[in-house]
Amino acid sequence: MSALRAEQILAYLAGTVLTPTVTGCATVNRNYPYTLADADLPGLYINQVSDKPIGDKGPDNLVFQDWTLSVECLIGAKSSTLPLDTALNVIRLAIHKAVMADITLGGLTYNAYPGEVTIEGKDNAVGEQPAAVMKVLFDFDYRTHITDPSA
């Protein structure tokens, strides 16, 4: 049985679009439950935020359902040589270019929208090197069969 389309999109992002080679991150994971050590940094998490049906009162037709999947890309890094926002923006640029180069994600979606970008901890001076996380949001519109959200 195929996975939910939202799962397919998240897996495609983590496994095909936002690879370590493309993003410059040492590790790329989904919902990674472990801590990130120096060898894992910069690290990228790809997480689902929400998945909303498009339309106020259910589907516009009885065949398809359109959805908007919101995804957050969390970039974690430590640096004392570059300003942290500068270090994180380098990766943000790579992520943005990779996602927007194919807004269909290989046919899984029909549109992609860059969202808000925020930084946590950039003024955090604790530890051997300052650490910070940048959150980069994207929305993806996609369509599934009304009876099967995997197809």
Added chain:
Amino acid sequence: MPVESTADRLAMLSDFGEVALINGVTSVTGIFDDKFLMVDDISMNIVSSEPQFHCRTSDLTGITNGMTCVVNSTNYVITTLEDDGTGFTVVTLHK
């Protein structure tokens, strides 16, 4: 009020400490500590540590934030000088 003399402090630091080279010219004897730190006030848990050098305040005349500090062959930068008021100062370091 501290009860020990600066000589007492130096004796203790000499027994248990090591020498740091600050700003390339000043050798200071102190105790180096680098305990584990988890940075967890952000959306990821990132492993770090807290390198600190404990030494006599009297040995740090003219030493300021931003100067280099070499301990155990590792290069650090001084980020905070925390005088505890008893004759010792905690020097917080960044790699």
